[in-house]
Amino acid sequence: MKLTGRTLLADGKLRSGTLTLADGRVRGFTPGPARPCFVLPGFVDLHVHGGGGADVMDGAEGVAAVASFHLRHGTTALCPTTVTRPLRELEAAVAAVGSVSDGPERARILGTHLEGPFLAPARLGAQPPHALAPDPQALRRLLAAGPVAAVTLAPELPGALELVRLLVGRGIRVGLGHTDCDAAEAAAAFEEGAGGATHLFNAMRGLHHRKPGLAAAALEAPKTVHEIILDGVHVHPSLFRIAYRAARGRLALVSDAVRACGLPPGESELGGQRIVVAADRATLGDGTLAGSILTLDRALRKAVSAGLSVEEASDLLSRNPADALGRTDLGRIVPGGPADVVVLDEDLRLRSVLRGGQEVDLGA
Known part of the structure; x- marks a missing residue:
């Protein structure tokens, strides 16, 4: 297969020409004339609970449906993300993620993102009220249940740094989130190898000039990657x-x-809780934001509208999240790499998605 357009190559430059794909891999790029479109790496989502009426907590069928729905919006790899529930339900959810077979009809599944249960009760946001104190035995049970790629926890809780060390030792990303930690507590977790902040600015202290909290510590911490929900609701464009x-x-x-x-x-549901869905957001009955109704193709357009170039925005959706998981084989277009590609028109509207070189039916 050959794709012509302005292609974002691994050097970070958009170049006009033809991208050649074969046997599920990128085979090469030839400079030359191009159609008026963008060819970008497929998106990688570190944090996704559901979509299209399905939820990761529904079991294997739900996980597969979520991965299929988001593939049709350009996400070619993702981390199915849990909500905080009793330990046995979380074990079942992790096992379900591990049981879903790989296939071209769904995004690559990179392992579970456990958002909890080791969260600060005062910063649960829309998470169900099932937070646990940090417990190495409980964590080991969850890790034994199936593949885990990331864990979100609150670093100020007694025993949390022990969990950070355990996870980092196993090569699992640690996100700091749903936390009331101050900057020093966050910095201590980053020193132990925590990989970044979960949905930066949300479910944490704000940027106060004398009490900076996690957000400031995160922006200063080297070798970290931080999630942001750029839906126009969770984070103001100027702060982004x-x-x-x-x-x-x-x-x-x-x-x-x-x-x-x-x-x-x-109306819909999240973790057994009723949520209200408007045109641009989902909330609990009291107005607390309850995840989002964002897809990553929209997030790309939001980033460009906020002032980023297409190249800069693409990195935030592909290269950076892949690197956050140590998956340097994903999130970029390189010879020999997976042919996970999105094609967008000049208005950044999705025109086609290829996962492993196979074109996805966007209307399925």
């Missing part, structure tokens, strides 16, 4: 631009999408 300049190369756009993503406004 400040974060981008402070942590260039260290931000990853995530969807944090819930079951209601892709469905009409109305």
